[in-house]
Amino acid sequence: MVGICSYGAYVPLYRLAREMMVLEGKGGAGERSVAGADEDALTMAVDAILDCTKGKDHESINGLINASTSAPFDEKQLAAAAAAALDFGDNILTADIGNSLRGGLTAVRLAADAVKAGSAKKMLVSASDCRLGAPLSALESNSGDGAAALLVGDKDVIATIEGFHSFSTDFTDTWRPNGDKFVHVWSDRFTGPEGYTPMMQAAIAAAMKKFGVDVAGISKLVYSGPDARTHAGIAGALKFDPKTQVQDGLFGVMGNTGAAQPLMLLVAALQQAKAGDTILVAAWGDGVDVMLLKVTDAIEKMKDRHGVLGYLKSKKMLPGYLKYLRLRHLFFMEVTRITGITPGLAQMWRERDSLYKLHASKCKQCGWLDFPIRRICPKCYSKDNYDQVKLLPEKVKLYSFSTDTIPTIPEVTDPPQGRAIIDFENGARLELEMTDFGDIQALKIGQPMEMTFRKLERQGDVAAYAWKCKPVR
């Protein structure tokens, strides 16, 4: 039976209190999640997939489909970059689904159909978004940043997929024309009553009829929506009990995470689900996709995932709205340096096994481990005589650390930069950037660290991403 085999999510460390999101006076209630300066839809997708694939073999994955409306490139695939960083095999299907807020659930349907058709055994679906609302707009305040990932397959499923229902419409409530930075919004006096509210209700009702379930037969209704009030209207009208039967939209603690929202809310629901539960998921955007899930006993094996709820617990509040603008690269400081260092695409490509896949070389003669891959063994001088070993699955400890207010990078959005030397359990040592480190004085030599795939800040960068380390969350 085709279903969900694993789940994962990622919520960035930073939160902004909405009351600060005003020019003067007091803004809205609650807080939203904010991606770090070195995070985007690609890096958050990688983090969510790492959470989802914990304990899973990366090489057996046959495909990755990512949904996002804020992919860092208009031309260049996010899924292929993520698959490379995650060291998935080369002969896999990768695809991006862009442009629509319901793309994540659409991707699940495509993945499930691929598994059902026998063209793939295990498909990963990720959805990630870091959308920009115009400064001080309601959309900026209501939004959040985050990602979710689901592993779709037909073995060891934690929830079987009982059916899909899709509805497509050209109704326009939010849109971002080609080249624009910020998402546009129509008046909510129009978009709710004419679009979202009746269309979501109708699609959910039609799906329930198609699946042959009634309100009493559904343990949890999970669905996306633009804001808390508009979202709440759906369940009430369909006679679901908002207290017990509806997954919290997490608007007060995270915000609307765009294309990631339906899958993130589903992950939150799965984190609280028990065997036998029936979950109905609906995703809004240019129509509606609906999916019915039945939770199996295997759900108990998922307890080590951070998921949405785990990541929501670890957070750092931003000191103010200006810091948010800095993290989103919307507020610039003058660059005082003239020269820049541009990463060479050719060099990055040559060294991709080390830089993206985090492979070290292990000398076949004496066993010495070195990172990045080194052709001459420093211990026994064997030449080109090594195996490539993966560092990503290894546990990491902090060897030494510092901050850096004047790194070689001309402009750092979120100074000071963190720097560390880390030791992998298999003996490799690596000097690299440290991110999301909080209070530098609170760090301790020897403390556990984890790897996170992040954007590098470089002048003239082409596709500069690399692994960084951060304290375990």
Add this chain to the structure above:
Amino acid sequence: MGSIKDKVAIIGMGCTPFGDLWKMGVSDLIINSAYEAYEDAKVGPKDIEAVFVGNVSSSMWTGATVTEALQLDKIPATRLENNCASGAEALRVGAFSVAAGMYDTVLCVGFEKLKDYGSGALEMPGGLHPITVVGSAPGSFAKSAVQYFEKYKIPFEKGKEMLAKIAVKNHANGALHPKAHFKRAITLETAMNAPIIAWPLGLFDCCPVTDGGACAIITSAATAKASKKPHALIKGLGLSVGRIDPFKGKFRSDVDITFWDETWVAAQQVYAQAGIKDPRKEIGSAEVHDCFTITELIIYESLGFCPRGTAPAEVEKGSFELAGDLPVNTDGGLKSFGHPVGASGLRMVYELYNQQLGRAGKRQLKDPKIGLAHSQGGTPGMFQAAITLIGPGAN
């Protein structure tokens, strides 16, 4: 390995004031330092047989940059680069050319023009690994401080204070030198409370970015002796280059960032050449590469001035202050005199030379014995360590 001891003499030296030299271009740095050296050595441009130039910041500064500035016509001129040891390299390779009997009057030049490129840390455009090199020199050396504190169980505040004392010492010495970048003594409080550059290193733990130039005119020991001019003799030349380059993204699990291995090896080379058994007693003063206070602390141990782990106690005792038993950085060092990278190695020798000739003014040591100049390019993990020993002349 052979020995360079007593084969080559320094007969003249020059050094520009170090600082933010907005009014001086590269040619000015070369001309002003070279003409001071000419006057000192009593030689003129037509006497120079060959030029060796140490410079880091651009491959477009070549030997011809010096021949052009000084209008030295169609003589051998070579640019040398060995990171922060480039100035020392100009003297080292120049000395070998004299010792080999190729030339009798050689000009060794070091200069760096950094301020024109903007503020911040040392610029190193090109040659860095595009991905894995992520930070500035302060960020690299700061991690050595964190590890050193941990290894020797030094509480944070105590460690900050220990490092601050090194900065206070170097500023006190620099205040006595008219050519230093910062001619100003500082208090312990100022050093400890300065803004953080790369935690735990604060502003006063870091040397500045500086413009400057320095020169030496060298000849054979025999020529110097016959001329009866005041001079100093080269007693040893050492160089050790590591093999794990963090600038190229390399690191290794057996790298000890609390000790400078290359400096240790280069020191053993020069001590063997000069017949030095007990450096603490036989070295009169040392000019060391204090790019950061933590660097200088670890240098004390790496040069064998004190056993590993005992540098903090020596700092507490004031052993390396001007009045201590082995004064270090009598001219203020990189911290206070400044660090125009390619010039620094020769600037250090300039101070040792002046100490030998009794010209060091308020900083003059009673018995300069043998002076040691130490330059250390690179970053924890891999260094280019160069050491030059300077002793009294033959007459």
